Amino acid sequence: MPKPPFPCLEAGVGWHNQLIQYLVTGITTGAIYALVALGFTIIYNATEIINFAQGEFVMLGGMIAVTMLAGLGLPLWLAVILAIAATMLIGLAFERLAIRPVRKASVMNLIIITIGGSILLKGAAMLIWGKDDHPLSAFTPAPPLHVFSAVVTTQSLWVMAGTVLAVILLHVFYERTITGKALRACAFNPKAARLCGISVERMILFSFGLSATLGAFAGVLIAPITFTSYDVGTMLGLKGFCAAILGGLGSNPGAILGGLVIGVAESLSSGYVSSGYKDAVAFLILLLMLYFRPAGILGKRAEKV
Amino acid sequence: MLKLENIRKSFGGLKALDGVSFEVNPGEILGLIGPNGAGKTTLFNVVSGIFPSDSGSVFFQRKNITRLPTHQIARLGIFRTFQNPSIFEAMSVLENLMVGNHLQGRAGFFSAIFKPPWERKEEQRMREQAQAVLKGIGLSDSADAAAGSLPFGKLRMLELGRALCAEPHLLMLDEPAAGLNQRETEDLTNFIAGLRAKKITIVVIEHDMSLVMGLSDRVAVLDQGRKIAEGAPQAVQHNPAVLKAYLGEEDWIKSLRR
Amino acid sequence: MKRDAVIWAALTLLVFTLPAFVHSPYYYSVLIIIGIFGIVVLGLTMLIGYAGQISLGHAGFFGFGAYFSAVLTTRFHLDPWLAMLVGLVATIVLAFLLGIPTLKLHGHYLAMATLGLGMVLQIIFKEEVELTGGPTGLTDVPHLKAFGMVFASDQKFYFLVWIFLLVLYGLSINLVHSRLGRALRAISSNQTAAGSLGIPVNRLKLLIFAVSAGYASLAGSLYAHYLSFVNPSPFGFLVSVKLVAMVVIGGSQSLWGALLGAGLLTALPEFLAVLQDYEMLVYGAILIVMMMFAPQGLAGILAGLHEWVKNRDHKKNAQA
Numbered sequence A: 001m002p003k004p005p006f007p008c009l010e011a012g013v014g015w016h017n018q019l020i021q022y023l024v025t026g027i028t029t030g031a032i033y034a035l036v037a038l039g040f041t042i043i044y045n046a047t048e049i050i051n052f053a054q055g056e057f058v059m060l061g062g063m064i065a066v067t068m069l070a071g072l073g074l075p076l077w078l079a080v081i082l083a084i085a086a087t088m089l090i091g092l093a094f095e096r097l098a099i100r101p102v103r104k105a106s107v108m109n110l111i112i113i114t115i116g117g118s119i120l121l122k123g124a125a126m127l128i129w130g131k132d133d134h135p136l137s138a139f140t141p142a143p144p145l146h147v148f149s150a151v152v153t154t155q156s157l158w159v160m161a162g163t164v165l166a167v168i169l170l171h172v173f174y175e176r177t178i179t180g181k182a183l184r185a186c187a188f189n190p191k192a193a194r195l196c197g198i199s200v201e202r203m204i205l206f207s208f209g210l211s212a213t214l215g216a217f218a219g220v221l222i223a224p225i226t227f228t229s230y231d232v233g234t235m236l237g238l239k240g241f242c243a244a245i246l247g248g249l250g251s252n253p254g255a256i257l258g259g260l261v262i263g264v265a266e267s268l269s270s271g272y273v274s275s276g277y278k279d280a281v282a283f284l285i286l287l288l289m290l291y292f293r294p295a296g297i298l299g300k301r302a303e304k305v
Numbered sequence B: 001m002l003k004l005e006n007i008r009k010s011f012g013g014l015k016a017l018d019g020v021s022f023e024v025n026p027g028e029i030l031g032l033i034g035p036n037g038a039g040k041t042t043l044f045n046v047v048s049g050i051f052p053s054d055s056g057s058v059f060f061q062r063k064n065i066t067r068l069p070t071h072q073i074a075r076l077g078i079f080r081t082f083q084n085p086s087i088f089e090a091m092s093v094l095e096n097l098m099v100g101n102h103l104q105g106r107a108g109f110f111s112a113i114f115k116p117p118w119e120r121k122e123e124q125r126m127r128e129q130a131q132a133v134l135k136g137i138g139l140s141d142s143a144d145a146a147a148g149s150l151p152f153g154k155l156r157m158l159e160l161g162r163a164l165c166a167e168p169h170l171l172m173l174d175e176p177a178a179g180l181n182q183r184e185t186e187d188l189t190n191f192i193a194g195l196r197a198k199k200i201t202i203v204v205i206e207h208d209m210s211l212v213m214g215l216s217d218r219v220a221v222l223d224q225g226r227k228i229a230e231g232a233p234q235a236v237q238h239n240p241a242v243l244k245a246y247l248g249e250e251d252w253i254k255s256l257r258r
Numbered sequence C: 001m002k003r004d005a006v007i008w009a010a011l012t013l014l015v016f017t018l019p020a021f022v023h024s025p026y027y028y029s030v031l032i033i034i035g036i037f038g039i040v041v042l043g044l045t046m047l048i049g050y051a052g053q054i055s056l057g058h059a060g061f062f063g064f065g066a067y068f069s070a071v072l073t074t075r076f077h078l079d080p081w082l083a084m085l086v087g088l089v090a091t092i093v094l095a096f097l098l099g100i101p102t103l104k105l106h107g108h109y110l111a112m113a114t115l116g117l118g119m120v121l122q123i124i125f126k127e128e129v130e131l132t133g134g135p136t137g138l139t140d141v142p143h144l145k146a147f148g149m150v151f152a153s154d155q156k157f158y159f160l161v162w163i164f165l166l167v168l169y170g171l172s173i174n175l176v177h178s179r180l181g182r183a184l185r186a187i188s189s190n191q192t193a194a195g196s197l198g199i200p201v202n203r204l205k206l207l208i209f210a211v212s213a214g215y216a217s218l219a220g221s222l223y224a225h226y227l228s229f230v231n232p233s234p235f236g237f238l239v240s241v242k243l244v245a246m247v248v249i250g251g252s253q254s255l256w257g258a259l260l261g262a263g264l265l266t267a268l269p270e271f272l273a274v275l276q277d278y279e280m281l282v283y284g285a286i287l288i289v290m291m292m293f294a295p296q297g298l299a300g301i302l303a304g305l306h307e308w309v310k311n312r313d314h315k316k317n318a319q320a
Ligand SMILES: Nc1ncnc2c1ncn2[C@@H]1O[C@H](COP(=O)(O)OP(=O)(O)O)[C@@H](O)[C@H]1O
Pocket: B011, B014, B016, B034, B035, B036, B037, B038, B039, B040, B041, B042, B043
């Protein structure tokens, strides 16, 4: 799990000084959760499927980048692009091979299938990369910055900037491009979309590709901070899902907000309450939301759940 | 027997029921008609507790049942069928009927797992009851078939039979003849007429006018969430407000006049 | 009912004749684990296959039983059987309380909520170090004793676990073939219609959720006494998924199918040593392939074969 970049603060610093540090840490992990949550949202909107393999896309992005960079000695930018592209292809293949043939299956069967996909990808990763943690070097080797009393690594800045960039691109894509608009139409009303000549099948395929791309991007961004290994996907995926529910399943701004809230809540609770229960925070938030406001913070209506 | 007072129910901005009141007398068959979207199904849903009304009250045998949950309303003897047959597809035809019998049994968790002799007897009794109804609806041959494999017409009969297994005091049928052919509709009409002898009070929503007019003692007409007419079938048929509600639906007017 | 009774009798026969052929403790240990998962899966099948409610958190209840037994016997020196009973009651109460808000949810939301519950339970096992021993867990959980016998050897424990399983299997058969069993299946098919026939939908869902948690708790207690230690790792998300996979791969519509699933998914990785590193890969592939080509599971395949043979015989007879 993401460790705070610089947990060792000088003794005697007041709680409010630490607060800034916790916020920085929280926003960094929160940004990653937000990207994962966006991935969930994109697929959910197109298919009403919750893709339990979402976290594995994050793992794959990081792992493939490690191989490209350390194994093949490619330059960083190329490694990143190739890692994202490869993961996208895996996402597309997953949809074609495992999801499309069973589009009409029951919710239970779909859950099992995406869980199966997740285990399969994880198992393959274990075979290829083993069980060790793999480091990825930071994008820029500059020394950390000091903002007020907090220490901010350059990689944290990369994560934040990368997330902002991804969100902007996604927004532009949805608002300005034909494909983006078609994707939204499918989410809104697949039948009507089909009548307008939009190929819903193609859009679903596309949503898996897009979602894998976002996941891989998140994986590449976070790998220098946390290291990466074959099994990082499970927790990241689940946390991302908590974020998606918190924001309101199906809402893009909700996914981003949810990710940030969960990241910060985790970071604060590990700082002020107990680091052991840090992982429980996201799930407690998930449960409270499901029980009391299943439509999420930004969910439009209290849909039947 | 059943009394509705000023029932209102909206979905978002849409007023599906806009202050509906009427009464159903014991032993009668009341036809409920109205154009599509008039709020008829919503009315059934409110009475059977599937969703609560926004305001107004429902009384059954003088008891206020407005806020009771669905299964408790069933306990009082109110049962229904659905516009889209809601049978339990993976279960056999006989099992569907035995679910209809649910309230005739009392075996709880512990008697279910330990199966004392009285539980076996009760099971036997429930099975026999269900078989009797099965015969009545003419499906004895398909007793062990998966209910989902029945043709549409038989699904409607099965759903009706399932409600009858529950020994209803008040039976609410939501478009029982929709999707049936001429012959099936006639059989159904006769079957429903036969229920009158069993002293079951019936409210039936139906678009097939020959069925409604032939069966009903009285007819109530809903339009846009309001009751616009009520009375003897003949009188309602010529009520100008009713004709106006159906304006633009020529086929309907023809069928009303038939 | 009749068919289930026959299968139950056949399984009983098998359980008591098997020791004539099996002598290696290793095989017994595999059989014990199958039996333990089998017990969990019996309950889970009634929840998933009959009542149609998914749970991705049952490993949490499994762990709850295990920890109750371990903590009460090692820290409070309670009699193991009493500890098992306390764990059972506590788990049922817990499941009942958690079930009230959880079972109002449907589909993916229900899956996620139960997943969340399971995760939180596992985190509690890890973090309540003073009680549970934290990540290292608790050791020296005492053996179960009865009638002057200590269930220490693998063979003895094998009988204990499988007798538990046979009894629970028998009770489950009764339950699914009762008025309540039909009501559960009605709920899984159409909650609104079930309610309109007088079935207290929420109450029955809660009941079966609590019962299935109870099965898991009993299995957990047996597990703790068998291994004589517990730690949090077998009670996490992946085990919850494995349990559901057993139910679904075996065939969620039948109890014996689920037992078959438990046997298969436990034994497969054990017996195919080649699989070791490929276990996860193969396991994921099995899940996907089964759901794609045989959504009714092994039981569905077998039922289909049976039907086919019957029809063929029928035709033969007709021709003759
Ligand atoms: N569950 C619901 N959610 C939203 N709108 C509904 C719902 N049920 C019914 N309506 C709306 O209420 C109106 C009345 O519907 P209904 O009672 O089904 O009419 P009828 O059965 O007379 O054809 C319709 O406009 C319908 O779209």
